[in-house]
Amino acid sequence: MLLAIDAGNTNIVFAVMQNGEVSARWRIATDARRTADEYAVWLRQLMQLAQIDPAAIKSVIISTVVPRALHNLTLLAQKYLDCDPIVAGRGEGDYGLVIDVDEPGSLGADRAVNAVAAHAKYDGDLVVIDFGTATTLDHVDYTGAYKGGIIAPGINLSLDALVAAAAKLPNIAIEAPATNSVIGRNTEEQMHIGVYWGYVSMMEGIVQRMRAEIGRPTKVVATGGLAQLFDKHTDLFDAVEPDLTLNGLAIIAARVESTT
Template identity: 35%
Template sequence: MLLALDIGNTNITVGIVENSEIIMVHRIKSHTSANEGLTDIDLSKITNVIISSVAPKKTIDYQNWCRMHLNLKPFIIKHNNIIGLKLDVDKPSSVGADRICNIVGANKKYSGRKIIVDFGTATTYDVINKNGIFIGGAISPGIDVSANNLYNKAALLKNTAFKFPKNVVGRNTETNLQSGIMFGAVESLEGMIIRIQNEMNWQNCRIILTGGFSTVISPGLSIKHDLEPFLTLFGIEVINDINKLHIIKI
């Protein structure tokens, strides 16, 4: 069994993969220590660990825990240790591990041109050409980051549920906020996709949504898209399979 750890700035997604199938997904807050986050999960059958992380200090904590408690050395995903990965950007080393996993996972599932939108602490747009090469993208503040910043700055506004209201024109403060946050996110997303397609001169490409807020935003979109909430974990699984094949060939 594979223990797949996706360590983000806000959440850590813990996945267990058996026979190329994700059989368990558990989310914990990123401030949670490895001892707190992993102790209560049955990891007795784990034979391999792969970590995708954008939080270096947390990487060390979870890496050391796996060595101590599972007697396993985790494979840490980097831009230069994934067989077949092609990053045609100015500084490949700056591409986050989560984006790398999304690229690998999307290329495994889908052929042709792709735009991956990952809703996390930041909303990232990964642009992949017809040859499966990552050629760049965009990064914007995540939906919850923008909303929480608004709440923190405006004393009279309170947290509200992230859901689409019935109408764009809200009748109270709560529905005003929901309209601005949710419909605003949709317009931003669809506008960015149109801009990317126009700049790339792509009439058709596959749009893939992933990340924590993907299931919330998906129903509000007017553009055709594929919903892959656990694309990052799937990418980790694919990387694990690639590594095993490489070891066998060697």
């Protein structure tokens, strides 16, 4: 079995995978100060509840956009799982795709791994939208090359900034407005409309511009925790893939295993 670790700015996802499919997954808040020992205690308890023997983990792969977290995640794999982890984008964990941008080294590991998984599953040009701490929209062309993209504030960041800057605005949940009207009748309704439909309009507008610039038929693949929420009220997405990053990690790990 493979343990895939996706360390994002807000959360770290640990997933046990077999044959490229997720058997179990757990999520913990990202904290670069958390030690390998703390990870191990937490993870072993969850594995026990899921009836997974840690000794069955034969390989570990890590993708991280938080450089300070890498050391302790590596130590977790080495000390408690007896594995030297593959690090996505480094050494034998190379992404295996052309990164055709001005600064290839600046591309976040999550975005590159998403590109690997999306190209493996879908033909032609793709726009991959990932709803994370930031919302990213990435163009992967028909050859599998990463051609560039867009970084926008995540919807939670946008809402937090709005509430923090306006003293009288309340905290609200991220959810679709109760009606399809875009004229709110009270403060909370107006905030839901502004945040939700504003975000939908932003995505639809940017994707329209990206498709025009690409100039070829282009599928849109969405991933991240809020993808399914938006999928209910827009026909923008051709596919929603909640496990896209984990699938990409499994592809890279399998490629490494086949060459060793």
